[in-house]
Amino acid sequence: MNLFATLADKPWLAQPAPPPDEAARRMPAARVGVLWLLASLTALFSLFAVAFLIRAQLPDWEALAGGAGRPLASLAPLWVNTAWLATASVTLQAASLFARRGRSGALRAALAAGALSALAFLAGQALVWQQLIAQGHFIATNPSASFFYLLTALHGAHLAGGLVAWVHVARRAWRPAADARLALGVALCALYWHFLLAVWLFVFALLAAEPATLVWLAEICGLR
Amino acid sequence: MTHDADTHHEPSSFWTRYVWSQDHKVIAIQYTLTAIAIGLVGLVLSNLMRLQLGFPGRFDFIDAAAYYQYVTMHGMIMVIYLLTALLLGGFGNYLIPLMVGARDMVFPYLNMLSFWVYLLAVLVLVASFFVPGGPTGAGWTLYPPQAILPGTPGTDWGIVLMLASLVIFIVAATMGGLNYVTTVLQARTRGMTLMRMPLTVWGIFTASVLALLAFPALFVAGMMMLLDKLAGTSFFMPAIVSMGRELGHEGGSPLLFQHLFWFFGHPEVYIVALPAFGIVSDLISTHARKNIFGYRMMVWAIVAIGGLSFVVWAHHMYVSGMNPYFGYFFATTTLIIAVPTAIKVYNWVLTLWRGNIHLTVPMLFAIGFICSFVLGGITGLFLGNVSVDIPLSDTYFVVAHFHMVMGVAPILAIFGGIYHWYPKVTGRMLDERLGRLHFWVTFLGTYAIYFPMHYLGFLGMPRRYYSFEDYAFIPDSAQDLNAFITVCALVVAAFQFLFLFNLVWSAFRGKPAESNPWGATTLEWQTPETPPRHGNWGEALPVVHRWAYDYSVPGAKRDFIPQTEPHEGAPPGTDEALAEARP
Ligand code: HEM
Ligand SMILES: [Cu+2]
Numbered sequence: 001m002n003l004f005a006t007l008a009d010k011p012w013l014a015q016p017a018p019p020p021d022e023a024a025r026r027m028p029a030a031r032v033g034v035l036w037l038l039a040s041l042t043a044l045f046s047l048f049a050v051a052f053l054i055r056a057q058l059p060d061w062e063a064l065a066g067g068a069g070r071p072l073a074s075l076a077p078l079w080v081n082t083a084w085l086a087t088a089s090v091t092l093q094a095a096s097l098f099a100r101r102g103r104s105g106a107l108r109a110a111l112a113a114g115a116l117s118a119l120a121f122l123a124g125q126a127l128v129w130q131q132l133i134a135q136g137h138f139i140a141t142n143p144s145a146s147f148f149y150l151l152t153a154l155h156g157a158h159l160a161g162g163l164v165a166w167v168h169v170a171r172r173a174w175r176p177a178a179d180a181r182l183a184l185g186v187a188l189c190a191l192y193w194h195f196l197l198a199v200w201l202f203v204f205a206l207l208a209a210e211p212a213t214l215v216w217l218a219e220i221c222g223l224r
Numbered sequence: 225m226t227h228d229a230d231t232h233h234e235p236s237s238f239w240t241r242y243v244w245s246q247d248h249k250v251i252a253i254q255y256t257l258t259a260i261a262i263g264l265v266g267l268v269l270s271n272l273m274r275l276q277l278g279f280p281g282r283f284d285f286i287d288a289a290a291y292y293q294y295v296t297m298h299g300m301i302m303v304i305y306l307l308t309a310l311l312l313g314g315f316g317n318y319l320i321p322l323m324v325g326a327r328d329m330v331f332p333y334l335n336m337l338s339f340w341v342y343l344l345a346v347l348v349l350v351a352s353f354f355v356p357g358g359p360t361g362a363g364w365t366l367y368p369p370q371a372i373l374p375g376t377p378g379t380d381w382g383i384v385l386m387l388a389s390l391v392i393f394i395v396a397a398t399m400g401g402l403n404y405v406t407t408v409l410q411a412r413t414r415g416m417t418l419m420r421m422p423l424t425v426w427g428i429f430t431a432s433v434l435a436l437l438a439f440p441a442l443f444v445a446g447m448m449m450l451l452d453k454l455a456g457t458s459f460f461m462p463a464i465v466s467m468g469r470e471l472g473h474e475g476g477s478p479l480l481f482q483h484l485f486w487f488f489g490h491p492e493v494y495i496v497a498l499p500a501f502g503i504v505s506d507l508i509s510t511h512a513r514k515n516i517f518g519y520r521m522m523v524w525a526i527v528a529i530g531g532l533s534f535v536v537w538a539h540h541m542y543v544s545g546m547n548p549y550f551g552y553f554f555a556t557t558t559l560i561i562a563v564p565t566a567i568k569v570y571n572w573v574l575t576l577w578r579g580n581i582h583l584t585v586p587m588l589f590a591i592g593f594i595c596s597f598v599l600g601g602i603t604g605l606f607l608g609n610v611s612v613d614i615p616l617s618d619t620y621f622v623v624a625h626f627h628m629v630m631g632v633a634p635i636l637a638i639f640g641g642i643y644h645w646y647p648k649v650t651g652r653m654l655d656e657r658l659g660r661l662h663f664w665v666t667f668l669g670t671y672a673i674y675f676p677m678h679y680l681g682f683l684g685m686p687r688r689y690y691s692f693e694d695y696a697f698i699p700d701s702a703q704d705l706n707a708f709i710t711v712c713a714l715v716v717a718a719f720q721f722l723f724l725f726n727l728v729w730s731a732f733r734g735k736p737a738e739s740n741p742w743g744a745t746t747l748e749w750q751t752p753e754t755p756p757r758h759g760n761w762g763e764a765l766p767v768v769h770r771w772a773y774d775y776s777v778p779g780a781k782r783d784f785i786p787q788t789e790p791h792e793g794a795p796p797g798t799d800e801a802l803a804e805a806r807p
Contacts, residue, residue, distance in 0.1 A: 007524060009419035011771035012515070014791045018415055029330040029410040033402050036436060040398055044440035047487070051444060051480060055459060060475030139455045140472065146457040150447065 034188050038195050041158065045199050048151060052206055053223050055143050056214045062142045065208040071137040071145060075208055081124035082204060088117035089197045092190040099183040111173055111186070114193065115166050118159055125152050151203050155196065162192050234758045246332035247758055248317045251339050255313030259306050262346050266301035269294040271717050278710025280691050288690040289377040292361030295688055299364030303492065304393060305346055307634050311499040312397070312435065313342060315641055316404045316428045318649065322748035323425050325413025325766045327759045329403045338403070341396035348389040355381035363688060365485060368460040368478050372453040374467055383453060387446045394439045404432040415768035419523065422746045422772040423516065426523055427502020430530040431495045438491035445484035482544055486537035493630050494533040498526055500637035501568055504590045507640050508572055510744045511587035512579030513783050515773035517571045525564035532561040542610050543617045551610040558608035569598055580776065585659035589640030592667040593633050600629025603678065621681025624674045632670045647741050651754050652734030658726045662719055669716035676705050743784045746772050750786050
C-alpha cells in the first residue's frame with residue numbers, strides 16, 4: 001500500500017473495484033497489533049536513551065564501566081546474559097520455522113528452549129543486580145546506577161510480559177489438534193524476542209559506554 | 225473480513241454481557257460512564273476553586289493547600305481521565321467498528337482489559353483523596369523539584385498515587401490504542417478504503433497513533449519521578465536544601481522532566497483535539513446536508529497536525545530557562561502547525577456556506593465548537609510568540625486560552641457527539657428542548673467565564689494563586705469580575721446536571737428513534753437493528769460503494785445516499801460490480 005497514492009484518492013468519484021480477496025490479502029491483525037506495540041516500545045526506550053544521554057552530561061555522572069572499582073568493571077556476566085537472550089531469540093526463530101513446517105515435536109522442544117533461555121537471562125540479570133548491591137552500588141548511589149537498575153528492570157519486565165504471551169502460544173502448541181493460528185503466534189513471539197534482544201543490545205551499549213563515547217553521542221544528537 | 229460471522233457467539237449471562245463484556249459497544253458505554261463520573265469530580269473541584277477566587281476567605285475549608293490540590297486534580301482529571309478516555313475509549317470504541325463495518329474490535333479481550341485497567345487507574349486516583357495528606361497539589365504538570373518536596377500538599381502519598389495512576393492509565397491507553405489502530409487498518413469491510421472513512425474515524429485513528437507514541441514520554445517521566453520520590457535517586461532532583469535540611473539528592477535536571485512532560489503534553493492536546501475535529505466535521509456535514517468541503521485536505525490536515533505535534537513541545541517552556549535559541553525553532557513550528565489547523569476551520573465554514581443548515585442540538589454544539597476553538601486558537605497564536613508569551617506566561621490569559629481551545633471546545637464536540645449518536649446507542653432520542661437549553665447555557669456560560677479572564681490576564685493576575693489580596697497592580701474591580709465569573713461557573717455546572725438528567729430520563733422515556741433519524745450516510749446508521757446487536761451486522765457485513773459525504777447529490781431521490789448504495793451508471797470495472805456480489 002502506497003501511502004501517498006492512498007492519500008491522493010478521490011473518494012467522491014466512482015472507484016475501481018477492490019479485489020474480491022481484499023480482506024484475505026491483508027496482513028493478519030495480530031501481526032499489525034504487535035508491530036504497533038513495538039513502535040510504541042521503541043518510543044519508550046528511545047526516550048529513556050535521550051534522558052540517559054542528557055543526564056550523563058551533568059557533572060555528577062560516574063560511568064558504570066571502564067576501570068577497576070567501577071560497578072561494571074567486568075562486563076563478562078552481562079555478556080553471558082546477552083548470550084542467553086540471543087539463544088532465546090534464535091531458538092524461537094527455529095520454533096517459528098518448525099511451526100510453519102508442522103513439525104510439532106521439534107516445535108515444542110524449541111519453544112521450551114526459548115523460554116528456558118529467557119528465564120536464564122532474567123536470572124542472570126538478577127545475579128548482576130546482587131553483585132552490584134554486594135559491592136555497595138545501590139539505586140541512588142549515582143544516576144548511572146539508577147539508570148542501570150531502572151532500564152534492566154523495565155527490559156526484564158517486558159521480557160516477563162513476553163513469557164505470558166509465550167504461555168498462551170505454548171498451550172496451543174502442546175494441544176494435539178492442528179491449529180492454523182499457531183504458526184502466527186510462534187512467529188510473533190519470535191519477533192517480540194528479537195525486538196527485546198535489539199533493545200537489550202542498545203541498553204547494554206549505553207550502560208557500558210565510556211564517558212567519552214557518551215559525550216560524543218550527546219554531541220551527535222545535539223544534546224550538548 | 226466476512227469470515228468471522230460464526231465466531232462471534234452472543235454472550236448469554238448478565239455478567240458476560242454487561243460486566244466482563246468484550247463487545248465494543250458495551251465497553252464504550254463503560255468507558256463513557258466512568259469518564260463522566262470522574263469528570264463530575266473535576267467539575268466540582270473547579271467550582272470549589274471558583275468559590276475561593278470569587279469570594280475569597282468565605283469558605284473556611286478551602287485553604288491554600290486545598291486550593292492547590294483542587295487545581296492539580298481538576299487539571300489532570302479533565303485532560304486525561306475525562307477527555308482522553310471519553311474520546312478514545314468512549315467514542316473510539318463505539319464508532320470505529322461500526323463506522324468501518326467490522327463486527328467488533330480486532331482484539332476484544334484486550335479491549336475489555338483496557339477498560340478494567342482504566343477503571344483501576346481512576347480508582348487509584350480517587351484513592352488519593354482519602355490518604356493522609358490528601359492528593360498532590362503540585363499542579364497538573366507535576367514539575368519537580370517542588371512536586372515531591374515538603375511544602376507542596378500531598379507529597380507523602382498523593383504524588384505517589386498520582387504517578388502510579390498515570391502509569392496504569394498509560395497501560396490502559398496503550399491496550400486501547402493498539403485495538404483502535406489495528407481495527408482501522410485491518411478490519412475495514414469490503415469497499416471501505418482508507419479515503420472513504422468518515423473523518424471521525426480519521427481523527428480517532430490519528431489520535432490513537434499519537435497516544436501510542438506520546439504516552440511513553442509521560443511513562444518515562446513518571447517512572448523516574450517515582451524513583452526520585454521513593455528510592456532517593458536524582459534523575460530530576462538537584463541538590464537541594466529543604467526546610468533547613470540538606471536532602472540526599474544531587475545533580476538532577478528539573479528541565480529534563482519538563483522536556484519529557486511536554487513531549488507528551490503537546491501531542492496530548494491533539495489526542496484530544498483530533499477526535500473532536502473528526503466528530504465536528506461529520507456533524508457539520510450531516511446536519512448541513514452538504515458534503516464536507518475539501519475532504520482530502522481535511523485528511524491531510526489531520527495527518528500533518530499529528531506529525532507536527534511532536535515538534536512544538538517547548539512552546540510550553542519559553543520561561544523555563546532552556547536555551548533561548550530553542551525559542552526561535554519552537555515558535556516557528558508552532559506557527560506552522562496553525563496552518564493545517566486553520567485549513568480545517570475554513571473547510572468547516574465553507575461546508576456550512578449555503579448548506580441546508582438544520583439547527584439541531586448536535587449542530588448547535590458543532591457550531592459552538594468552531595467558535596470556541598477559533599477564539600482559543602487565535603490566543604494560542606499570540607502565546608506561541610516568545611515575546612508575547614513572556615509577559616503573559618502564567619497569567620489568567622493562559623488559563624483562558626487553554627480552557628477555550630482544549631477544555632470547552634472538545635467538551636462541546638463531545639456533547640454534540642452524544643446528542644448525535646445517542647439514538648443509535650439507546651434507540652431513543654434525547655429530549656430536544658432540554659438539549660437546546662443545555663447548549664445555550666453551556667455555550668454562553670463558558671464565554672462569560674473565560675472571556676473576562678483574558679482581561680484579567682492582561683492586568684497581570686497570575687494563575688495558580690490562592691488569593692489576590694494586596695497586589696497593588698490588580699485593581700479592586702478585578703474582584704467584582706472574579707465574583708461574576710464564579711457565579712457563571714456555578715450556573716454552568718448546575719446545568720450539566722440537566723444534561724445528566726436528560727441522559728438518564730431519555731434512556732427510558734425518550735421518543736423512540738428510527739434507525740437513521742438524521743438521514744446520515746455512514747455505516748453505523750445502516751445497521752439492521754437499533755441499537756446494534758452483538759456482531760453489529762446480522763448475517764452479512766455491509767459492502768461500501770461510496771464515500772461518507774454524499775449529501776444533497778443532484779438528481780438523487782433523497783438528500784443523502786448511504787455508503788452502502790452503489791453508484792448508478794458507474795463506469796465498468798468500478799466497485800459497483802460488487803453490488804451483484806452482495807449475498
Ligand atoms: C466549567 C468548567 C471549568 C471551570 C469553571 C474551570 C476552572 C478552572 C480553574 C478556576 C482553574 C485554576 C486556575 C488557577 O488557579 O490557575 C483551572 C485550571 C485548569 N483547568 Fe479548568 N475549568 C473548567 C473546565 C476544564 C476542562 C473541560 C478542562 C479540560 C482540558 C480543564 C483543564 C484545566 C487545566 C489543565 C488546568 C490547569 C491546572 C494547573 O494549573 O495545574 N478545565 N480550571
Ligand atoms: Cu503545546
